Amino acid sequence: MQQNILVYFRNDLRLHDHEPLYTADLAGAKVIGVYNFNPLHFSSHHLGFRKTGVFRAQFLIECVNDLRNKLQSVGSDLIITHGNPLYTIPDLCKKLRITKVYAHAEHAPEERMEELALEKLLYSEKIDFKLFQGNTLIQVSALPFGIHQTPLLFTDFRKAVEKKAEYRNVFPEVKALRNIEHHFLPETYTLERLGFTAEEIEGKLFLYKGGEKEALKRLHYYIWETELVASYKETRNHLLGMDFSSHFSPWLAAGCLSPSLILSEVRAFELTRIKNDSTYWLIFELLWRDFFRFSMLRYGASYFKTEGIRQQFINWSDNDILFNKWLNGETGYPFIDANMKELKLTGFMSNRGRQNVASFLCKNLGINWLWGAAWFESALVDYDVCSNYGNWAYLAGVGNDARLFRYFNIEKQADTYDKDETFRKHWLEKDGYYDTGIKPVVDFEESIKLAEKKYMESLG
Ligand SMILES: Cc1cc2nc3c(=O)[nH]c(=O)nc-3n(C[C@H](O)[C@H](O)[C@H](O)COP(=O)(O)OP(=O)(O)OC[C@H]3O[C@@H](n4cnc5c(N)ncnc54)[C@H](O)[C@@H]3O)c2cc1C
Secondary structure (H helix, E strand, O other): OOOEEEEEEOOOOOOOOOHHHHHHHHOOOEEEEEEEEOHHHHOEOOOOOEOOOHHHHHHHHHHHHHHHHHHHHOOOOEEEEEOOHHHHHHHHHHHHOOOEEEEEOOOOHHHHHHHHHHHHHHHHOOOEEEEEOOOOOOOHHHOOOOHHHOOOOHHHHHHHHHHHOOOOOOOOOOOOOEOOOOOOOOOOOOOOOOOOOHHHHOOOOOOOOOOHHHHHHHHHHHHHHOOHHHHHHHHOOOOOOOOOOOOOHHHHHHOOOOHHHHHHHHHHHHHHOOOOHHHHHHHHHHHHHHHHHHHHHHHHHHHHOOOOOOOOOOOOEOOHHHHHHHHOOOOOOHHHHHHHHHHHHHOOOOHHHHHHHHHHHHHHOOEOHHHHHHHHHHHOOOOOHHHHHHHHHHHHOOOOOOOOOOOOOHHHHHHHHOOOOHHHHHHHOEOOEOOOOOOOOOOHHHHHHHHHHHHHHHHO
16 A cells, blocks of 8 residues: 655654654655644744744744755655644545554643644554654663663763763765655745744844755864864853854754764764864763753653743742843843843854853842743753753752852853953943943842742752
8 A cells, every 4th residue: 555654744844864754765665755834833932022032933944944845855745834733744644544653752731741742643544643852972772771760960970871872873864755745835934924023033043044954064164174172162152252152952953963973973073183082072962962851751740830840839030020130131240231132133042141140040139040042942952842841840959950159250160261351341341341331130149048948948
């Protein structure tokens, strides 16, 4: 019997290292792809901003266009739908006489619920739904422990996987596919079509272009062309520019770039050019990414509760005036404000910046960390549910951190990482001076003392 396979693309917007496509092709099936824009993802959060902001929305539109071009170039196509996937996908299956649906498995609870519901709906129509693991360096089945024994601490996780786990191989890219004939018109999405207003778009700096083509260009640039990977460990804590760290994150988050491809390129670089601490460290950071995904599988919905996976009931503040000052870069702490302005204007912030502004929100302002995580979810071009909520919970003291009470000394951090003030000046300077005239919204020492007291109280 002729198989018609629908490949449901979600956070895997690429053709390289794509097991669902590869397997469908190997089975001799006719293949077509679908991407669904879910209006819920663009709706408003109760704090007043969209769940997906303008940077990620634009990036996604570009990723989807690029994916369609690539699928067409190998003889297939991408259909774009808009709505609740529990309606749009089964509906499409009927119209195209689909016999199987293939997709990559996700790790967070909402996405996994969608998978379960979809499986049930498709099963009732006698359509198989098969999930593949393809967005981590290590597959769940290759872990040296059961998923519910995933270590609480990253160091324990890393040591165990570095010792025993096998890394996933890269799947060969499909070169030609047999298409499923259809009469769908080619849909083109724009920010306006997704409901964004001119005001939301105005003045923004769109630094990243979505799509696999750009992702592969960046990978080649960072590893082979400039060999920046060989000095990654020394530069990764810098703050300004495009080259201090890999900036792979937007493409990794949308799945335009497979982590396994990065690994295989780094290994090839190590064999033919240089192997050093820096090449190791890039993979070390990608293991953090894996770690938060497996932790998410282990702890699930707890990552979205204020008490986190540690069940730490801290008396968080819900001062929305202070929260908005933080969000808009108006705290009177130039290092915080520069980072927050960068995020608002570009959708990106360095890892060093993210750690500092998250610590400041939770420890100095004492504000509910979930609010900060929600703003990052909206604003970041590279938002990734597991990395975002995992890192936020960690910094709030309710996640995977071994230390009980930790905070960043903002002034000291600014002196260390922005000694000559270039970064602060870049985002805040007016008339050669970056004093914005804003008085610090809290006293640093006092606020830390209060946060520590609250934390200790939560321990009982
Ligand atoms: C509060 C907070 C929120 C964050 N939210 C996100 C998010 O939504 N999406 C996201 O991709 N990263 C997030 N990170 C992790 C990290 O800051 C970014 O991955 C990194 O800054 C992206 O830049 P890069 O690609 O140049 O990273 P590089 O330093 O070049 O690292 C290479 C890759 O390793 C992974 N990585 C690096 N650091 C981490 C980390 N701490 N946790 C998980 N993976 C990591 C990323 O995939 C990154 O692209 C967050 C960190 C913090 C502290």
